[in-house]
Amino acid sequence: MGKQFLEITRKTEVDAIIAQIAAEVARVRVGAGTGAGAGGSAEKVGISDILGRIASSDIFSAIDVPTFDRAIMDGYAVVASDTFYTDETNPISLIIKGYLSAGESPATSQSVEKRYCIGISTGAPIPTGANAVVKVEDTSEYTGDSDHGAIKKVKVYRPVAPGENIMPAASDIKRGEQIVRSGTTFTPRETGILAACGINEVYVRKKPTVAIISTGNELIAPGEVLAPAKIYDVNAQTLCDSVRESGCIPHFAGIARDNIEEISLKLTESLEKGADVIIATGGTSAGVDDLLLRAIEECAGAESKILVHGVDIKPGKPFIFGLLAEKPFFGLPGNPTPALITFSLFVAPLLRTISGTGTGTERRGYNEKRIEAKAAQRIFSERGRNEYVLVNIVPVPVPVKNSVKKQEEASFLAYPILTGSGAITTLSKAEGYIFMEKGKEIIEEGDEVEVELLM
Amino acid sequence: MGKQFLEITRKTEVDAIIAQIAAEVARVRVGAGTGAGAGGSAEKVGISDILGRIASSDIFSAIDVPTFDRAIMDGYAVVASDTFYTDETNPISLIIKGYLSAGESPATSQSVEKRYCIGISTGAPIPTGANAVVKVEDTSEYTGDSDHGAIKKVKVYRPVAPGENIMPAASDIKRGEQIVRSGTTFTPRETGILAACGINEVYVRKKPTVAIISTGNELIAPGEVLAPAKIYDVNAQTLCDSVRESGCIPHFAGIARDNIEEISLKLTESLEKGADVIIATGGTSAGVDDLLLRAIEECAGAESKILVHGVDIKPGKPFIFGLLAEKPFFGLPGNPTPALITFSLFVAPLLRTISGTGTGTERRGYNEKRIEAKAAQRIFSERGRNEYVLVNIVPVPVPVKNSVKKQEEASFLAYPILTGSGAITTLSKAEGYIFMEKGKEIIEEGDEVEVELLM
Numbered sequence: 017m018g019k020q021f022l023e024i025t026r027k028t029e030v031d032a033i034i035a036q037i038a039a040e041v042a043r044v045r046v047g048a049g050t051g052a053g054a055g056g057s058a059e060k061v062g063i064s065d066i067l068g069r070i071a072s073s074d075i076f077s078a079i080d081v082p083t084f085d086r087a088i089m090d091g092y093a094v095v096a097s098d099t100f101y102t103d104e105t106n107p108i109s110l111i112i113k114g115y116l117s118a119g120e121s122p123a124t125s126q127s128v129e130k131r132y133c134i135g136i137s138t139g140a141p142i143p144t145g146a147n148a149v150v151k152v153e154d155t156s157e158y159t160g161d162s163d164h165g166a167i168k169k170v171k172v173y174r175p176v177a178p179g180e181n182i183m184p185a186a187s188d189i190k191r192g193e194q195i196v197r198s199g200t201t202f203t204p205r206e207t208g209i210l211a212a213c214g215i216n217e218v219y220v221r222k223k224p225t226v227a228i229i230s231t232g233n234e235l236i237a238p239g240e241v242l243a244p245a246k247i248y249d250v251n252a253q254t255l256c257d258s259v260r261e262s263g264c265i266p267h268f269a270g271i272a273r274d275n276i277e278e279i280s281l282k283l284t285e286s287l288e289k290g291a292d293v294i295i296a297t298g299g300t301s302a303g304v305d306d307l308l309l310r311a312i313e314e315c316a317g318a319e320s321k322i323l324v325h326g327v328d329i330k331p332g333k334p335f336i337f338g339l340l341a342e343k344p345f346f347g348l349p350g351n352p353t354p355a356l357i358t359f360s361l362f363v364a365p366l367l368r369t370i371s372g373t374g375t376g377t378e379r380r381g382y383n384e385k386r387i388e389a390k391a392a393q394r395i396f397s398e399r400g401r402n403e404y405v406l407v408n409i410v411p412v413p414v415p416v417k418n419s420v421k422k423q424e425e426a427s428f429l430a431y432p433i434l435t436g437s438g439a440i441t442t443l444s445k446a447e448g449y450i451f452m453e454k455g456k457e458i459i460e461e462g463d464e465v466e467v468e469l470l471m
Numbered sequence: 472m473g474k475q476f477l478e479i480t481r482k483t484e485v486d487a488i489i490a491q492i493a494a495e496v497a498r499v500r501v502g503a504g505t506g507a508g509a510g511g512s513a514e515k516v517g518i519s520d521i522l523g524r525i526a527s528s529d530i531f532s533a534i535d536v537p538t539f540d541r542a543i544m545d546g547y548a549v550v551a552s553d554t555f556y557t558d559e560t561n562p563i564s565l566i567i568k569g570y571l572s573a574g575e576s577p578a579t580s581q582s583v584e585k586r587y588c589i590g591i592s593t594g595a596p597i598p599t600g601a602n603a604v605v606k607v608e609d610t611s612e613y614t615g616d617s618d619h620g621a622i623k624k625v626k627v628y629r630p631v632a633p634g635e636n637i638m639p640a641a642s643d644i645k646r647g648e649q650i651v652r653s654g655t656t657f658t659p660r661e662t663g664i665l666a667a668c669g670i671n672e673v674y675v676r677k678k679p680t681v682a683i684i685s686t687g688n689e690l691i692a693p694g695e696v697l698a699p700a701k702i703y704d705v706n707a708q709t710l711c712d713s714v715r716e717s718g719c720i721p722h723f724a725g726i727a728r729d730n731i732e733e734i735s736l737k738l739t740e741s742l743e744k745g746a747d748v749i750i751a752t753g754g755t756s757a758g759v760d761d762l763l764l765r766a767i768e769e770c771a772g773a774e775s776k777i778l779v780h781g782v783d784i785k786p787g788k789p790f791i792f793g794l795l796a797e798k799p800f801f802g803l804p805g806n807p808t809p810a811l812i813t814f815s816l817f818v819a820p821l822l823r824t825i826s827g828t829g830t831g832t833e834r835r836g837y838n839e840k841r842i843e844a845k846a847a848q849r850i851f852s853e854r855g856r857n858e859y860v861l862v863n864i865v866p867v868p869v870p871v872k873n874s875v876k877k878q879e880e881a882s883f884l885a886y887p888i889l890t891g892s893g894a895i896t897t898l899s900k901a902e903g904y905i906f907m908e909k910g911k912e913i914i915e916e917g918d919e920v921e922v923e924l925l926m
Contacts, residue, residue, distance in 0.1 A: 064708075119689030121699040121700040205901070207709065213693075233575065245575055246574060247594070
């Protein structure tokens, strides 16, 4: 009895199918976005707006940084050999020809020859002839006599080697040097390097757009008046926000009633508006006559390809993945909690791949989206299902052995959330989920579990 | 010789001073923002734009969720007692009075009495009289005879208890229930709960604004033509972006030349524009005659209060913290790397406190901004200084013992970055820093170190 799913695909297989499509879409996008000329997948943005965006091409410096030899201490620009063999009791006296502050260009008269020096501030250019800077702490200024009356002099009490306290031109960045690699996510450190090279605009990858369609006769939008038998649409909100967190731009296409024409129309509109990915929620269960599948057939026909219909996990079994006119298409369950879990398991990885998003830490391998915890109580799973059990997490501070300095480290207890998948509040209580593989039906209280955090 | 700092404060003391001011400022802001009426620190925002923002008051539901008893399975709404004692060989036949889909209100004629039932879809309201739903899998529909001709009937093969497969009205959220606590950062899960309650606008905390002033005769803005002896201003960019990452809005006030009037003018303008925090870079070193301090005196005079001038760390010693007309004020070193390190150590904690930012994970105690690594080589520190050594991190995959399922876990090697604090590229190489406390002058190769990640 009851309608059956076309076929159930194993989760690992679903992961592989989606990863392959994601890689292909990402490859095409990145290819289109390469080069400063910017294909369809890149856009030019001022550096004030690139935090968290992704470089669409390699970026090179057009200048040396610094462009001149630069003092890195306050002091005196000298000919180093003048200072050799000096010490506290045998200082050398140099005549001060003038002073140079940061930002000032040395006048032609300010070249330094032996027995002379220029007082110099940190950041000022080294005048011609000088090849070292003596720190102000190692000197004392005084007014001396000369044939032409009183003149400013300085005693130097310590020797400096040639090059000392000077940052040579181009020592930091060389003209033509690659400063940002294509695919880099901009943090304040990268934007700082761009600023240092005088760059105020760069090409970044366009964010992929994701169309979101809610389906269901019972749904109305938040803010509207609640009619009998209706409920507010939750998925539009949670999925739009989850899409944002995955580095993409959501476009909510609206609520479609449970009929093929309306759903098909929304799908067509989304494709026409250039959506890179389409997500529909509801209408995926065999119970509603596979409305979504029939709408896809209606809308895209020969251009559509259903790759997954049904996956061996709970919650989230009635999951659809395919291509709609070459665009990745997801059909998620209508209930908010399974919708968000299948988003997290299947949609987010694809979106992160094609948007190139992912924190720097993920790429480096010290991603900590997963934590170790202990089960706070017995947890049961349905027989013969790969089950994702939502949990909340309570930290239990324990003192760290052999350490007085370290802060207390935390260990965690995971409490299963037992409200059903229809409940909205399940979402707000859940901080992560535990995976119970088919065949694993009980986790005992106190067992070590790995919790995948919902971010 | 050489000018001295007024007094050097210990880092722990600086932390305490800043934490106290931060708590005070946060208290005043949150106080002002409490209540839906919204004081000066709250603003009303549509729920599409609240991801990552912070609730400025508790939020309550105005409705029950669901508002009606709701079927959670496809099947038949029945009087439970009709089904008692049924099994595969002894089904009960019920007359189908009609069908109800999700979103449809039951007609008055659709009440259910004994021996009758209503075909019902997941999400539809339970009709009057029914008190349970039999799953479609446990039934078979057929056409039977009656006095009035052929009628639709269904055989029920399994008993249901009263309430089975029904989600009662208000069981998820009760009218008047608190659904979001003041101070909560909105994730897709919270925005989903708001949607479920039909809420499409909420009050969120205004983001604090942070004025940023660069000082230095040598500085010009990226995008302008580089004149001799000039360098591009890096701090404006890195600090604006770091301010954004700390949940605040940066306002770059521009570059001030090294004179008291110009700096003072920028400070005054920033206060007039209502900046909640002011950051100036450069001009903090005793070497430039404490320009910044004198500008503060000029601008705010009796209304200013310098709480810290100089801290016992390297890099970052010439650090200033105080209050300018009651607004927190930071003076950071002019060199980009020390500027960013002092920002990370002292400014970010204040901004995160007053903006209320911080990831959910931080609040729960499983923040992993710190990782354990091994020193990849010997690391030296200057004698008698608390030193922050910038490092980059290379993951070293090691197989996990006793586990075939788990992915390989990573361990990390930390390499010190040896370019000076004047170098810009130091920034892009650095992924974090190691703290070497005064008295600790050598870390041996292979020693365990704790790396604070630069995010």
